[in-house]
Amino acid sequence: SAGFRVNSDGLLESELSDVPRLDYTDSSCPSLLLEASKANLVTYSEGFTDASWGKTSSTVTANATIDPQGGNDGFLVSLDTSQGYLNHAANFLAEPTTFSVYLKSPTVAGTYPLNWYASNGGNHHRELVNVTTEWKRFEINFTPTGLGGRFIYIGDNRDGIGGTLSSVYAWGAQVESSSKATSYIKTEVSIETRSADTGIVTSDLSSYINSTEGVLEVKMSRFEGI
Numbered sequence: 230s231a232g233f234r235v236n237s238d239g240l241l242e243s244e245l246s247d248v249p250r251l252d253y254t255d256s257s258c259p260s261l262l263l264e265a266s267k268a269n270l271v272t273y274s275e276g277f278t279d280a281s282w283g284k285t286s287s288t289v290t291a292n293a294t295i296d297p298q299g300g301n302d303g304f305l306v307s308l309d310t311s312q313g314y315l316n317h318a319a320n321f322l323a324e325p326t327t328f329s330v331y332l333k334s335p336t337v338a339g340t341y342p343l344n345w346y347a348s349n350g351g352n353h354h355r356e357l358v359n360v361t362t363e364w365k366r367f368e369i370n371f372t373p374t375g376l377g378g379r380f381i382y383i384g385d386n387r388d389g390i391g392g393t394l395s396s397v398y399a400w401g402a403q404v405e406s407s408s409k410a411t412s413y414i415k416t417e418v419s420i421e422t423r424s425a426d427t428g429i430v431t432s433d434l435s436s437y438i439n440s441t442e443g444v445l446e447v448k449m450s451r452f453e454g455i
Contacts, residue, residue, distance in 0.1 A: 230424035233413045234262055241298045241401075241413060246424070250412075260448075262412065266425040269414035270319040270404040271381065276417065277304045277315060277399060286313035287384060296400045297331050297364045305335065307396040311388035314344070316380045319404040321345075321373055328381045329368035329410040331400045334360045339393035343369050344382035351375020355382075355390050360397055368410040 234250040236242045237259070244250050251259035273279040275296075277289045286309045293305035306315055319328075328345055340357040351374045358367040373379060383399055401413050414423050438445070 230264075230266075230426050232262075232264070232423050232426075233415075238299075243415075250426075252412075261428070263426040263428045264411050264423070266422060267405045267407060267411050267414065268420055268422040269416045270321055270406075270420055271317050271402050272416050272419060273317075274402050274414070274416040275302060275400060277306065277383075277402075281317060283316045283380075285316070286310040287315050289315060294333075294335070294398045297366075303333075303398045303400050305396060306383055306399045308384045308387055312386060314382045314384035314386075315399075316346075316382045316385070317402065318378055318380055321379055321404055322406060323373050324406055325370065325372050325408040326404065327368050327370050327407050327410045328402075328404050329366055330383060330402045331364050331366050332358065332360045333364045333398045334362050334394055335396055335398055336362075336394075338362065340391065341394045341397050342382075342385055342387055342390055342392045343367065344385045345369065345371055345373070346380045346382065347373055347375030347377060348379070349375055349377030351377075351379070353385070355386060357390060357392055360394060364398075364400075366401070366410065366413075370408060 231246045233241050233243050234252040235254045237253050250262040252262040253259050273281050278291050288307045290305040292301050294303035296303040338361045341360045342355050344355040346353050354371050356369045414421050
């Protein structure tokens with residue numbers, strides 16, 4: 230399917246459908262990335278200045294740094310008070326869910342809170358992540374409880390849980406029904422779904438595989454839960 234991969238330079242890169250996604254996330258030797266279908270439940274995943282992102286005691290500056298794709302679309306999120314945050318509604322269900330976002334510090338390494346919340350009967354689920362001066366994708370994994378509106382937060386109650394950073398660069402938010410983060414899915418005005426990869430080759434492979442002898446080596450890892 231069409232989707233994102235990490236290229237040999239460590240940058241995110243989008244690939245068209247029917248193009249193998251050779252992913253360099255884990256090593257200098259690429260792996261063929263094959264994934265189940267997933268949807269990003271957050272709109273404007275690269276648009277933190279859009280009105281769909283709620284801003285409380287926080288300031289968001291666009292085009293503030295080089296983003297994980299190598300462009301200049303990284304956002305600076307500054308918390309004006311210890312309770313400041315940036316949040317977005319997301320219609321996640323009562324099943325294993327993952328919220329992920331790319332973060333890096335504009336100054337020094339430190340800790341920063343991420344959070345999900347259900348407005349009726351649910352609890353805040355805050356976690357501190359260790360942010361450095363290099364881009365890294367962070368994720369928090371949870372099974373939602375409670376009813377009503379559900380939200381994810383970048384920031385929130387920083388002093389209350391010991392966060393040391395008041396500002397971070399942020400890019401590429403994603404919420405998906407999965408026990409772990411899958412590859413990034415860009416959204417704008419609406420939720421987007423990445424189609425499932427099949428990894429099935431139906432064409433003639435005789436030019437690649439000798440008919441009488443040869444070695445076929447396969448190394449793989451199963452993504453648990455999908």
